[in-house]
Amino acid sequence: MKILSGVHNHTTFSDGAESAAEMAARALELGFVSFGVSDHSDTPWDDPADCLHRENYPAYLRAVAEVKERFAGTLEVLCGIEKDRESEVDLSAFDYVIGSVHFLPGKSGDCYSIDYPVKKQYDFLRFECGGDKLEFARRYFDAVADHAARCPFPILGHFDVITKYGLFDDAGDAYRAIALSALDAVLESTPYIEVNTGALSRHGREEPYPAGYLLRRVREKGGRVILGADAHAAADLDGGFDRAVTLLKQAGFDRVSRLRAFGFEEIGL
Ligand SMILES: [Zn+2]
Ligand SMILES: [Zn+2]
Secondary structure, three states, X not given: OOOOEEOOEOOOOOOOOOOHHHHHHHHHHOOOOEEEEEEEOOOOOOOHHHOOOHHHHHHHHHHHHHHHHHOOOOOEEEEEEEEEOOOOXXXXXXXXXXXXXXXXXXXXXXXXXXXXXXXXXXHHHHHHHOOOHHHHHHXXXXXXXXXXXXXXXXXXXXXXXXXOOOOOOOOOHHHHHHHHHHHHHHHHHOOEEEEEOHHHHOOOOOOOEXXXXXXXXXXXXXOEEEEEOOEOOHHHOOOOHHXXXXXXXXXXXXXXXXXXXXXXXXXXX
């Protein structure tokens, strides 16, 4: 079953390479029924080139509205936002929200990016956690659970993105217990867990975010999953989807969700 939908995508309004119109054109070519743009909300810690500038929110909304109009009748276009925990932004104007954690506060009040570049992740481990990976995991997953509890967003993005650079590849049961506990907490408030295939198509990982043992927990708890390519270019709009479907079946899922103009729908795998 082809998913034919994707709503975790970035454009030139944040750190994507192409416009919403260019990406929508590719989505239509792929036969998508729905396509969403979810550029990064602004935080004081982001490189200004990588997130929506505060003064650009109206232009972003207008640009996506124009694309909506242009593709009306052929492709459902949605205007979302990937909201960071460290971001203060009015969410009422968006069709949907993906909640993600990219930054963790340090002792000095500054935040560390734990998503990019790799050096920042190692800096956080070294200067904030004394080299203790489990402490790093606790801090990150506490932030994810807190974000989900405080902010009423429907989709939780890239749940275990701290695995991106391999730092936790050798982490054992203690690490997994921390992640599982946070996942249980997130599932209390968040109906859809994103299966982020950017891990597969762009980060060279063997598993999406979240990893297989976490996906099995989502299924056991009755949680729902939605695929997200986290595409930063039109060529990546369905990157990793086929592989993710295989992994979801292995984890026991027989359906996934997708977001349409009328809301979420479930489709069989
Ligand atoms: Zn993200
Ligand atoms: Zn993203």
